[in-house]
Amino acid sequence: MLLFRSEEHARRWRERRRLTDTDILTLRQAAALAHAWYQRKLSADWRRHTVDEAEALFTELGLDPEFWRLH
Amino acid sequence: MDEAELDREVRVAIARAIRERGVIPRVADVAAELGLQSSSISASFARMADGHVFIARKGSHEIYAYDPFCADPTDFLVRAGGREWWAICGWDALGIPPALGTTGTVEARCGDCEEPIHIDVGLAGTTTTSSGAVLQVGLPAREFWTVM
Numbered sequence: 001m002l003l004f005r006s007e008e009h010a011r012r013w014r015e016r017r018r019l020t021d022t023d024i025l026t027l028r029q030a031a032a033l034a035h036a037w038y039q040r041k042l043s044a045d046w047r048r049h050t051v052d053e054a055e056a057l058f059t060e061l062g063l064d065p066e067f068w069r070l071h
Numbered sequence: 072m073d074e075a076e077l078d079r080e081v082r083v084a085i086a087r088a089i090r091e092r093g094v095i096p097r098v099a100d101v102a103a104e105l106g107l108q109s110s111s112i113s114a115s116f117a118r119m120a121d122g123h124v125f126i127a128r129k130g131s132h133e134i135y136a137y138d139p140f141c142a143d144p145t146d147f148l149v150r151a152g153g154r155e156w157w158a159i160c161g162w163d164a165l166g167i168p169p170a171l172g173t174t175g176t177v178e179a180r181c182g183d184c185e186e187p188i189h190i191d192v193g194l195a196g197t198t199t200t201s202s203g204a205v206l207q208v209g210l211p212a213r214e215f216w217t218v219m
Binding site for chain 1: 079082083086089090122123124137138139147160161162163164165166167169170171172177179180181182183184186188190192195196197198200202203204205206207208209210211212213216219
């Protein structure tokens, strides 16, 4: 999961590698995802997200439902 | 103490080492801290690696990445909580300040042109950057879900 200067750079990198199934997140989406995913990682009560919890989070962040589908 | 209780104690000790000392501990460090045999802690590390609590080093139960924190230098440098940290990817880099409950900065390079990217990470998942930086995920979620 790489960072790029812009969407144009991300698309150019993807095309050079002939990758078709990727998703490009805005920085706002990526940061919100990282925040939600890791904010409790160092807490004593941390546990892995369930599939349902993860999918609900992806939906809340407006991510592509097909790319982020886990079921 | 049963295995589940031990694993919780070990996980809390790992988190404490990261938060308070800025280090990802080894089996021997946790064994010394908890006053338990290394064999017990190693078995606990193995269970947690199998359960994808962290990524183990190849051929070992020692921690390579207690996501979002990586034990070794990478191309994703994060400054947060008065320390420097490394992450294995952009997602994890953005996750280090929130894991520490603080603000921070991410220093990385564009995957395409290798120009530097600087991102300020605020509280509650806010960010600012001088460029229009984006994150590209190279695999559908169902293909990497088991290690998330």
